[in-house]
Amino acid sequence: MPSGFSGGDTAFVLISAALVMLMTPGLAFFYGGMVRVKSALNMLAMSFIALGIVTVLWVLFGFSIAFGPDSFHGLIGDFSMLGLRHIGMNQLSGTIPVFAFSMFQLMFAVITPALISGAIADRAKFSAWAVFIAFWVTVVYFPVAHWVFYTDGGKGGWLVDHVGALDFAGGTAVHLNAGIAGLALALVLGKRVGFKKDPMRPHSLPLVMLGSGLLWFGWFGFNAGSALAANGLAGLAFTNTQVATASAMVGWLIFERIKHGAFTTLGAASGAVAGLVGITPACAYISPLGSILLGLVCGVLCAWAISLKYKLGFDDSLDVVGVHAVGGAVGALLIGLLATGGGGSAAKGLFYGGGFAQLGKQAIGVGAVGAYSFVLAWIIGTVIQKTMGFRVSEEVEIAGIDQAEHAESAYDFSAVGAALSKAFSTSAPSTPPASAAKKTAADSPAETKVDA
Amino acid sequence: MPSGFSGGDTAFVLISAALVMLMTPGLAFFYGGMVRVKSALNMLAMSFIALGIVTVLWVLFGFSIAFGPDSFHGLIGDFSMLGLRHIGMNQLSGTIPVFAFSMFQLMFAVITPALISGAIADRAKFSAWAVFIAFWVTVVYFPVAHWVFYTDGGKGGWLVDHVGALDFAGGTAVHLNAGIAGLALALVLGKRVGFKKDPMRPHSLPLVMLGSGLLWFGWFGFNAGSALAANGLAGLAFTNTQVATASAMVGWLIFERIKHGAFTTLGAASGAVAGLVGITPACAYISPLGSILLGLVCGVLCAWAISLKYKLGFDDSLDVVGVHAVGGAVGALLIGLLATGGGGSAAKGLFYGGGFAQLGKQAIGVGAVGAYSFVLAWIIGTVIQKTMGFRVSEEVEIAGIDQAEHAESAYDFSAVGAALSKAFSTSAPSTPPASAAKKTAADSPAETKVDA
Amino acid sequence: MPSGFSGGDTAFVLISAALVMLMTPGLAFFYGGMVRVKSALNMLAMSFIALGIVTVLWVLFGFSIAFGPDSFHGLIGDFSMLGLRHIGMNQLSGTIPVFAFSMFQLMFAVITPALISGAIADRAKFSAWAVFIAFWVTVVYFPVAHWVFYTDGGKGGWLVDHVGALDFAGGTAVHLNAGIAGLALALVLGKRVGFKKDPMRPHSLPLVMLGSGLLWFGWFGFNAGSALAANGLAGLAFTNTQVATASAMVGWLIFERIKHGAFTTLGAASGAVAGLVGITPACAYISPLGSILLGLVCGVLCAWAISLKYKLGFDDSLDVVGVHAVGGAVGALLIGLLATGGGGSAAKGLFYGGGFAQLGKQAIGVGAVGAYSFVLAWIIGTVIQKTMGFRVSEEVEIAGIDQAEHAESAYDFSAVGAALSKAFSTSAPSTPPASAAKKTAADSPAETKVDA
Amino acid sequence: MPEMKIITAVIKPHRLDDVKEALQSFGVHGLTVTEASGYGRQRGHTEVYRGAEYTVDLVPKVRIEVLAEDDDADSVIEVIVKSARTGKIGDGKVWSVPVETAVRVRTGERGPDAL
Amino acid sequence: MPEMKIITAVIKPHRLDDVKEALQSFGVHGLTVTEASGYGRQRGHTEVYRGAEYTVDLVPKVRIEVLAEDDDADSVIEVIVKSARTGKIGDGKVWSVPVETAVRVRTGERGPDAL
Amino acid sequence: MPEMKIITAVIKPHRLDDVKEALQSFGVHGLTVTEASGYGRQRGHTEVYRGAEYTVDLVPKVRIEVLAEDDDADSVIEVIVKSARTGKIGDGKVWSVPVETAVRVRTGERGPDAL
Numbered sequence A, B, C: 001m002p003s004g005f006s007g008g009d010t011a012f013v014l015i016s017a018a019l020v021m022l023m024t025p026g027l028a029f030f031y032g033g034m035v036r037v038k039s040a041l042n043m044l045a046m047s048f049i050a051l052g053i054v055t056v057l058w059v060l061f062g063f064s065i066a067f068g069p070d071s072f073h074g075l076i077g078d079f080s081m082l083g084l085r086h087i088g089m090n091q092l093s094g095t096i097p098v099f100a101f102s103m104f105q106l107m108f109a110v111i112t113p114a115l116i117s118g119a120i121a122d123r124a125k126f127s128a129w130a131v132f133i134a135f136w137v138t139v140v141y142f143p144v145a146h147w148v149f150y151t152d153g154g155k156g157g158w159l160v161d162h163v164g165a166l167d168f169a170g171g172t173a174v175h176l177n178a179g180i181a182g183l184a185l186a187l188v189l190g191k192r193v194g195f196k197k198d199p200m201r202p203h204s205l206p207l208v209m210l211g212s213g214l215l216w217f218g219w220f221g222f223n224a225g226s227a228l229a230a231n232g233l234a235g236l237a238f239t240n241t242q243v244a245t246a247s248a249m250v251g252w253l254i255f256e257r258i259k260h261g262a263f264t265t266l267g268a269a270s271g272a273v274a275g276l277v278g279i280t281p282a283c284a285y286i287s288p289l290g291s292i293l294l295g296l297v298c299g300v301l302c303a304w305a306i307s308l309k310y311k312l313g314f315d316d317s318l319d320v321v322g323v324h325a326v327g328g329a330v331g332a333l334l335i336g337l338l339a340t341g342g343g344g345s346a347a348k349g350l351f352y353g354g355g356f357a358q359l360g361k362q363a364i365g366v367g368a369v370g371a372y373s374f375v376l377a378w379i380i381g382t383v384i385q386k387t388m389g390f391r392v393s394e395e396v397e398i399a400g401i402d403q404a405e406h407a408e409s410a411y412d413f414s415a416v417g418a419a420l421s422k423a424f425s426t427s428a429p430s431t432p433p434a435s436a437a438k439k440t441a442a443d444s445p446a447e448t449k450v451d452a
Numbered sequence D, E, F: 001m002p003e004m005k006i007i008t009a010v011i012k013p014h015r016l017d018d019v020k021e022a023l024q025s026f027g028v029h030g031l032t033v034t035e036a037s038g039y040g041r042q043r044g045h046t047e048v049y050r051g052a053e054y055t056v057d058l059v060p061k062v063r064i065e066v067l068a069e070d071d072d073a074d075s076v077i078e079v080i081v082k083s084a085r086t087g088k089i090g091d092g093k094v095w096s097v098p099v100e101t102a103v104r105v106r107t108g109e110r111g112p113d114a115l
């Protein structure tokens, strides 16, 4: 390997990339457990497909747009790395192979759109969702990653290199970005049938807890791995990640106990995720004691913010706005207060004598990413809605989206299960299964509409 | 980074810390799958909350108590690291950042109290449990970790540095400690309603298997990571961990086939965990062939030991005593027989010509930790029971602790699910939900007691 | 540590070994979710037991047979490392401890037989399966690993060192090998009761998705870890693994949408696994763009190949042949077309101007492993079938193999669960539980046969 | 002792809530619900698992039982039929059967008093 | 052919075991059980998911069916009522209905012989 | 209005498909199915969890309900009994009860027209 290479750092970043990859299935379970049983698979599929689509686009042009040398005022990379074609196996980015760096960054690009899906649970056409992902990562995530993550001695992304906004692992680029896009889509698609009326209990809280456990685990790769080296900075990021998450879990639980009278497990899982989101931008800049504070703030604030959807009347089904937009923004802004100057940046926050300077920069980052994300997501969503249609029919929604969109049932626990279905065929049917529910009964041709 | 630093070791320990963190959710699933469906969430929550509480206490004072310079005869650390305040990002502990070491050790402190929860499944008030954890880690785990893990050239913890008891990754400090505390709490809280009479089938064995799989995976971080370096010792510890676990699984299964006529999957999972527990103290000191032996002994012995609770009549619900206390003690003692002198210590066991010396030291370690843990856990448990109450009411236990303590249901698989609940509200109710089951029927005011 | 040692590489390989270990539980869930609820545990147990048996055999003689110095024309290792006895903790293999290398390779030996189990779901006696594993790894996997993976400057395994067939991480040694053995066993055991007639819906697709998520995650250890170093080659292998998997997922889904009218989640999971299988042999030799192509080919081809069992009439229950044999062979052969010469080997494929040479070598590898595996698996399977019996009775199969072979039920979700069983005993019964279903009713002694 | 009826209804799951409310307003304060699957004119759907297509021809239903006094029985049936109706195939059936004895377990009360 | 009754009981799940044993001692050797949910005087409970509070007003019950000879019917009802009773709200109901034909599938036997 | 019957059958789960087909051929186009557990001559099985052995004495059954016209009732019973039979213990029971009113929810049709 060329000089400057570090085996320890490479090991760390490669394993971190694997950890971040696992977060997308983790998210699938976190979300999938929270929906009703009739749309569990759709929820899982919306996350998994992000692994498929974004990875391919990343190779084709995503990496180049996000991390190619800046081509226009810190807004976008150039096209020198299309297809990852001219990258040598041993070419370095810092102390690690470019391929390792590229894979680590890819995993961020994968999970970001997957996060959005929680806002439109139970009601989005799967093909429309796939199209949305492809467009959204291309025109939103890849450029925004360039703004926020691509440093090049002052000539990199405009937020990080021109403005000086700090975002260590993606509070703005990932979480705020996804959260706001979720808000836009929730508005474009409208509310679920029965919103605020029908109870919509999570169908499997153990699945939610599994998801939160895997997210927490993978998040060490996300945050500590963002040091891109196995060093003291990674150690600090790791520590703050753990501490803020724990403290946000405690914060959320206390809020819930006071407001609703019970410590719920969903609250524990949600609080942990709120903490993970909040510490993401800040983990390299603040102290462990600062992380306890940040965690408490995020836990309580997000626990409160998720009730906004009922008050304001938008159906952000799984609280992507309340957790990711709010948590990401709060975490990014708190850097402006809590940055010690002794971590990954010399900038000091208000509480450490740095004045309002950093806070202002942070606000610019939050504002810019939020606004851009909202507008673009709204446009893409609306165009899809108007052209191919984004939302399934009411019948499909009531019967369950899994049946119509995926021709599957999530579970069959019945000892009697096999007995409950009949005909078996291995050849293509004349009508596609997705429309089978619409076939009318042979002996009642007049009755052409079949309800769920 | 300062000289002496190793990127490879840091990568290894940070990832190991993440692996050990994953063990706590893994344990939650292992335990959660084993209880009846009506207390699944409570079981999960008892583990997850350990992540919350212990992490915060660790930052505040735990790390300092356990790994601060010894302040009194090897019994306890000093208070020089309260709040992790004066630790620099690049300050080293051995070849790795102090922050990395601290996080690795934290994960042990988190899982140890979580292990205890299995002994009191289905019947502990969640708030009482949270209080118990806070006190127990403070007065038991943190000091005991100091005794067993804190080395400082003979001036460290009394068991490791004065007595010379070997415990590589926590057979005494973690497993015996938790197992004995579990025994104490099982005695304090008493038996579940229906113990030895009602069948209490595991509600989800796949969840148990998931837990055991994650535990096994994470345990490589636990044991090999305890080398605190990516070196030959870590390789040996990894090897012995895998080998003893496999052989204990086989041992347990054979025992069960002979005694009960079937190879059960719960037996496979339990045998694996018994092996993991048993090899934990010994993994750096014995040979792979020795590990096969140790695994067989632990598998068979624990499979037998779990029947003691029925004979002796204490309700150690999920066999924390039979697996963790017995397995941890056996593993620690077997070092006295099987230590080769060629691994992490030059001390030789009886079978390798070392005589009884090491066995004696091991016995002191086992005795001291066991006795201390029992007494303190019993005292803390009793005080909580007498003051705030530790155990839920019989009505709550029969109806299911998840409903009363967490106001949730673990699953809702019914296609009809939504139809089974009605009123929906997003504002705080006048009475907290936890007590809703106690509301009397409006039209029968005389009948004030409502049964489950 | 001796010179030549690398901490970064050791960290990487140890963690990779842990990742590969996790694949076996992952596989258990992937398979376990796909069967009906009445044989879920059996499916899990068939994978988990591989961890038990193979690990012990590996220590005793497996490692020596596979990776001991060649003792006969590249066919088999010698016996110099029986019991791993003379291996020093700090002895190196390349840049890492021998123990680390040995554990990494062990995990491959564990998962390979586990893969086979999918072909004989729902109908194999557990004890017979355990015996099969022990013999098959001994006479098939250990030698084949020697052929394919053991390099020693031209004096190693015959396929890798004499023929020059490339197989980076086990497309032939692991996947083709297991897939073909699965075919042999499916033929030996025959079809399930109700094959092609009864619907056999997966009982839990979320469990399948969990399995596929863990497999994907662990596979980074499998493939990138096979570089045995944290370097550029590992980065390339990691990249190609991610890319081919994503693209195979997309390929399978498109095929399914066209042929069956729906994007299924099982298709997404299956496509991902097909991609992982296909890229396994090739990941170090081709480019990311080549991986997109390879992924698409594997995704579509495997999606088509799984229908063969219905046409040809063998009951490869969970498509081990269609996914692992086909995917493994295709991946191995595509090296002959797509090898760039710039990765882990200087050999170039047909498309890169290397002519047909490498393709021919690849074909030899595929043919040799496939033929050897089929013949030996068929012989071992047949001998077991004729002696101890390999298949359960029809009654057991209908009632569910979990009850008879494991004396357990996978789930008990009923709020009423406890009420549904009665007598409770903790002592050994006079008749073993596995045969309890055969007890006749006391009051109808004439009716000695009890149906399910 | 006046006679009683047991009225059984098999309806679409998402109508349960309305039926429950309608019965409640009518003055029926108890009922027993079981999950069921129905086979009839209403078609099921097709599922695909790795290329194998299965026709699921049982559709989820909810089965309700209401014990009612003889005099109320017809009205109860009417209330259920009205509140369960969507007008589309598969709305289900309601039938009633005369009951000989009805007892409240808690008190042993019989007949209409058992309700 | 003597007439028969089908006795249906909706009881608390945790009483099933005792009811089963009581019936067994009485001489009834068969019964069929289904899981059910009951709505009545007994209140349900409240659940909270991310700040949304749901009232679950159906409580888990077990539904038992026992075919019995006419002469035994009253005693069977008595046995069930006694063994299922806890004395608290929600203990459930038992009712009986006359059966016209009863057949054992295995043998085709009818009436009391079918039991 | 001709009388109707409600026929209830408790059978082995894996016979459901055949029963459904037999009824279909006979001309019965609707039925309602619930999962049930049966207790009777057929023995259950034993399970072992960490050394504790449980006897599961309820075996899975399927419970079928068919509304039929009076005239068809006996034939329907016959069809079910024949198609559900395996000849081994546990094949189950079938019984019929006269129905007073039967209504199709969708249309309000009564009696045989409700089928």
Ligand SMILES: Nc1ncnc2c1ncn2[C@@H]1O[C@H](COP(=O)(O)OP(=O)(O)O)[C@@H](O)[C@H]1O
Binding pocket: D010, D037, D038, D039, D040, D041, D042, D059, D061, D088, D089, D090, D091, D092, D093, F029, F030, F031, F032, F033, F065, F066, F067, F068, F104, F105, F106, F115
């Ligand atoms: N003969 C029958 N006996 C018992 N239940 C029936 C019968 N026919 C229909 N059902 C039940 O009624 C439901 C609705 O019947 P279906 O024929 O689909 O529609 P509709 O009642 O609107 O004509 C079925 O799913 C089934 O549960």
Ligand SMILES: Nc1ncnc2c1ncn2[C@@H]1O[C@H](COP(=O)(O)OP(=O)(O)O)[C@@H](O)[C@H]1O
Binding pocket: D029, D030, D031, D032, D033, D065, D066, D067, D068, D104, D105, D106, D115, E010, E037, E038, E039, E040, E041, E042, E059, E061, E088, E089, E090, E091, E092, E093
């Ligand atoms: N009118 C009814 N018809 C059918 N089932 C009923 C009726 N009323 C009550 N039940 C059943 O009996 C159970 C107990 O009734 P409830 O009113 O709660 O208590 P109790 O019977 O002790 O007065 C209910 O949960 C329900 O399953």
Ligand SMILES: Nc1ncnc2c1ncn2[C@@H]1O[C@H](COP(=O)(O)OP(=O)(O)O)[C@@H](O)[C@H]1O
Binding pocket: E029, E030, E031, E032, E033, E065, E066, E067, E068, E104, E105, E106, E115, F010, F037, F038, F039, F040, F041, F042, F059, F061, F088, F089, F090, F091, F092, F093
């Ligand atoms: N007296 C009864 N009342 C209601 N259901 C019964 C009764 N006896 C048996 N059953 C049901 O019939 C099923 C079969 O009965 P069983 O005695 O096992 O066999 P068989 O009917 O072949 O003699 C039981 O599992 C139960 O569901």
